[in-house]
Amino acid sequence: MKAAVIVFPGSNCDRDVAVALEASMGAKPLMVWHRDTELPQVDLIAVPGGFSYGDYLRCGAMAAHSPIMREVKARAEAGVRVLGICNGFQVLTEAGLLPGVLMRNSGLKFICRDVHLRVEDSETDFCRQYQCGEVVRFPIAHAEGNFFADDETFRAIEGNGQVAFRYCTPDGGFDPAANPNGSLGNVAGIYNEKRNVLGLMPHPERLAEDLLGGSDGKRMFDSLVEALS
Amino acid sequence: MSNITPEVIAQHGIKPDEYQRILEIMGREPNLTELGIFSVMWSEHCSYKSSKKWLKTLPTTAPWVICGPGENAGIIDIGDNQAIVFKMESHNHPSFIEPYQGAATGVGGILRDVFTMGARPIANMNALRFGDPSNPKTRHLVAGVVAGIGGYGNCVGVPTVGGETNFHKSYNGNILVNAMTVGLADKDNIFYSAAAGVGNPVVYFGSKTGRDGIHGATMASAEFDEKSEEKRPTVQVGDPFTEKLLIEACLELMATDAIVAIQDMGAAGLTSSSFEMASKGGLGIEMDLDSVPMREEGMTAYEIMLSESQERMLMILKPGKEDVARAIMDKWELDFAVIGVLTDTGRMVLKRHGQVVADLPIDPLAQASPEYDRPWVAPAKPPVVLAEDVPAQCPIEALKTLLACPDLASKRWIYQQYDHMVMGDTVQRPGGDAAVVRIHGTPKAVAITTDCTPRYCQADPHEGGRQAVAEAYRNLSATGAVPLAVTDNLNFGNPEKPEIMGQIVEAIRGMGEACRDLDFPVVSGNVSLYNETQGTAIQPTPAIGAVGLLDDVSRHTTIAFKDAGNAIVLLGETKGWLGASLYLREICHREDGAPPPVALHRERRKGELVRQLIQDGLVSACHDVSDGGILVAVAEMAMASEGLIGAALDHPSTLPLHAWCFGEDQGRYILEVRQDDLVSVLEEAQEHDVGARVIGTTGGHVISIGGRAATVEDLKAANEGWMPKYMGNEMSGH
Numbered sequence: 001m002k003a004a005v006i007v008f009p010g011s012n013c014d015r016d017v018a019v020a021l022e023a024s025m026g027a028k029p030l031m032v033w034h035r036d037t038e039l040p041q042v043d044l045i046a047v048p049g050g051f052s053y054g055d056y057l058r059c060g061a062m063a064a065h066s067p068i069m070r071e072v073k074a075r076a077e078a079g080v081r082v083l084g085i086c087n088g089f090q091v092l093t094e095a096g097l098l099p100g101v102l103m104r105n106s107g108l109k110f111i112c113r114d115v116h117l118r119v120e121d122s123e124t125d126f127c128r129q130y131q132c133g134e135v136v137r138f139p140i141a142h143a144e145g146n147f148f149a150d151d152e153t154f155r156a157i158e159g160n161g162q163v164a165f166r167y168c169t170p171d172g173g174f175d176p177a178a179n180p181n182g183s184l185g186n187v188a189g190i191y192n193e194k195r196n197v198l199g200l201m202p203h204p205e206r207l208a209e210d211l212l213g214g215s216d217g218k219r220m221f222d223s224l225v226e227a228l229s
Numbered sequence: 230m231s232n233i234t235p236e237v238i239a240q241h242g243i244k245p246d247e248y249q250r251i252l253e254i255m256g257r258e259p260n261l262t263e264l265g266i267f268s269v270m271w272s273e274h275c276s277y278k279s280s281k282k283w284l285k286t287l288p289t290t291a292p293w294v295i296c297g298p299g300e301n302a303g304i305i306d307i308g309d310n311q312a313i314v315f316k317m318e319s320h321n322h323p324s325f326i327e328p329y330q331g332a333a334t335g336v337g338g339i340l341r342d343v344f345t346m347g348a349r350p351i352a353n354m355n356a357l358r359f360g361d362p363s364n365p366k367t368r369h370l371v372a373g374v375v376a377g378i379g380g381y382g383n384c385v386g387v388p389t390v391g392g393e394t395n396f397h398k399s400y401n402g403n404i405l406v407n408a409m410t411v412g413l414a415d416k417d418n419i420f421y422s423a424a425a426g427v428g429n430p431v432v433y434f435g436s437k438t439g440r441d442g443i444h445g446a447t448m449a450s451a452e453f454d455e456k457s458e459e460k461r462p463t464v465q466v467g468d469p470f471t472e473k474l475l476i477e478a479c480l481e482l483m484a485t486d487a488i489v490a491i492q493d494m495g496a497a498g499l500t501s502s503s504f505e506m507a508s509k510g511g512l513g514i515e516m517d518l519d520s521v522p523m524r525e526e527g528m529t530a531y532e533i534m535l536s537e538s539q540e541r542m543l544m545i546l547k548p549g550k551e552d553v554a555r556a557i558m559d560k561w562e563l564d565f566a567v568i569g570v571l572t573d574t575g576r577m578v579l580k581r582h583g584q585v586v587a588d589l590p591i592d593p594l595a596q597a598s599p600e601y602d603r604p605w606v607a608p609a610k611p612p613v614v615l616a617e618d619v620p621a622q623c624p625i626e627a628l629k630t631l632l633a634c635p636d637l638a639s640k641r642w643i644y645q646q647y648d649h650m651v652m653g654d655t656v657q658r659p660g661g662d663a664a665v666v667r668i669h670g671t672p673k674a675v676a677i678t679t680d681c682t683p684r685y686c687q688a689d690p691h692e693g694g695r696q697a698v699a700e701a702y703r704n705l706s707a708t709g710a711v712p713l714a715v716t717d718n719l720n721f722g723n724p725e726k727p728e729i730m731g732q733i734v735e736a737i738r739g740m741g742e743a744c745r746d747l748d749f750p751v752v753s754g755n756v757s758l759y760n761e762t763q764g765t766a767i768q769p770t771p772a773i774g775a776v777g778l779l780d781d782v783s784r785h786t787t788i789a790f791k792d793a794g795n796a797i798v799l800l801g802e803t804k805g806w807l808g809a810s811l812y813l814r815e816i817c818h819r820e821d822g823a824p825p826p827v828a829l830h831r832e833r834r835k836g837e838l839v840r841q842l843i844q845d846g847l848v849s850a851c852h853d854v855s856d857g858g859i860l861v862a863v864a865e866m867a868m869a870s871e872g873l874i875g876a877a878l879d880h881p882s883t884l885p886l887h888a889w890c891f892g893e894d895q896g897r898y899i900l901e902v903r904q905d906d907l908v909s910v911l912e913e914a915q916e917h918d919v920g921a922r923v924i925g926t927t928g929g930h931v932i933s934i935g936g937r938a939a940t941v942e943d944l945k946a947a948n949e950g951w952m953p954k955y956m957g958n959e960m961s962g963h
Contacts, residue, residue: 009470009473009474009561009562010384010470010473010474012384012385012386012473012651013386013651015652015653016651016652016653019653020653049651050386051383051384051386051469051470051473053470054384054468054469054470054471054473055384055470056470109376109645109646110379110380110383110646110647110648111645111646112383112644112645112646112647112648112649112650113645139650141383141648141650141651143383203650205653206650206651206653209653211656211667211782211783212650212653212654212655212656213658
């Protein structure tokens, strides 16, 4: 598998996702600067977390219009796998690659802690090493992760089975206390219709090593390597 | 007629005798720009004029110290051509006036001090002190400060891995916001601030200069009064996105061979950075202020030189390297301008609109700033409080009260607003004795802590100074890390009062003794004085930030109990010292008595023992005993465990139960030890001549002592409940 990590000014999880990818791939991903207009041939494009352009407009809104994103969109439409984590998810929604928006957390504060997630689909290239319905633990670290979509869009997302992860209790339940940010339907991550694009607010790359407290996130990168190698 | 009237001089915080000195140095009357420059350079904040004499007594060297105080930050060697660069700095006055921006720019400033030296920041910490929770301003200040620290640190992408927070009425009018940054550099690629090379270009880069923060350093060197709110315009505004770009641009430029010297523009902005660089290099500078990138039109020389706009840097480039540097700044979309040249005159000559607007000798301002030997009186030593004279309460009820008191209550509400995991190396997250952060790509890690017990310092600043250092030493040792060095952030009241000056002198003396005996040198620091409002001073708060090293991070230990059926071992002597304790304050509502003494010679031996036991894999959890004594420490280990493992404790009948449970005798650790390893641990302790005894066993889900018990779940609910309840629906301050 070949992978590229897009770097915007203000990205700050670019190294973290590169480290996690390298651990699973056995090779370093390419780091691609936002001003580049050409993207090398890769099997996976990762859009990392951080505060692209400071997030001084809406989160991800500036990055969605940067030169490299035209190329990312074209590749996504051609079927290349695209993974957006945290700010990367926000960028992908702003760029129109994923439906819905990420609003301010219902508690209005930045939240950094581990959350439990239920894997909703294990048939995809991103999640084939998880079991459907399995509960995994990833950290979140965001102030704007409150997923929202209008009724029609949300019905379509649910109807097409595009929900990738939902916030849940440690045993897989959906009580409101398990939803850290007010997301509609406890949605933590979604696919596009073709399931080659995944965006999620939690950070799989942050719990991809036991020394750091857990390795549930590693299986996402292992899944991609297995699927794309 | 002169416009430098006595009123103008007084407005600049310059005393009449200092003005006489200015006249002697200048040989003429200064103009307003020159007076402004003197005022910020000679402010307490920049010159350390009241504390310098005493700071010099602190130990600052060790074989592993690469750079001690005097540079932007201290540097220690951690082997393999790697160095740790760190410092703690206060942003107290601005944070009280405008908590979000005050705290945010405090984080920004300390980050710059560290990356200026060539280090990538790898961790932030903060030590916060707020007023009484019932004070109407406190909640708003907590919300704003926490949001500001998070807002800045989260955006720059440096994890905020821990800290400490206290509440006390003495901080009602003067909160303390002390921020610490730890960075990692290559030992052979460290950057200093001494200018060199006559004719070399003086280069400005980063954000543009605006009118914000003019006279911030002078504000930070005065007491507050009822008009302090009017000083809001002197608080700067932070831009963490630009800071992130600045970090990346600096590190990219530092990887080339272009920089002679570099310095961030912190307090007193362009003035202090240019004077310090020139002074350290024994050179002069000629600057054309028209070239300074400006945010606003019509700025005067006075405003340009005194602006404290954030995210700005000054550097001296090697000849012909302007293009290399400019290309990197263009990539990161940062302003870049050659604004001057180094000269051999030893003078600072400033031009604006083609005219010389200031011409000052550099050394008398930068190095020969006033140094005071202010009168001081040693504080009276308070009497020792006997345990028999302190009322006993049911230990379990008292434990619940203590765990829910503002100082001991869980600070999860705070640290959940900080990204403490970005960069992917946080091995021990906030909530333990010290944070543990791996050195990226290696098996090594640093442990980081901040410590100070202000109520001890209030009772006896000398003993309190010793204790702050010793507790930092213990917190690092408890993770298994070898303590290496200290940064200090000395927060006190008005040094012109002999009793306050006495606190400063005694606290520094105590810190110095502890640092010397523990081989724990001070490599950087900051002093914040005049923390007084309408004549009331804060409790003396010499905050200690400290760093230790783990050669093998897989051998670190946490405070959490790991399993049932293990022995709970107490290291160190327990005499039931209740003077100045949390029990006395929170249960008996008394703030009196001498604080517990620290036996430094035994402290070191105990630290070595603990680290040895951890290294040998004989300890499954370790926690130092501090605020609240043994029972609180054990409860914290239980609450941190997965599955909320309880503990059954026995106490020796030689001491009153409440004194044994809540006494704050120093130099103690609690260890969780597997039964199979118990004999080895006790033998090892004996060999080190350290008292060790089994005080109980882990297991079940309750903490029990003296026939009373509480579930760990209930204790945790009490401990976790206070802060969210207190903060209620308080919105963030921004």
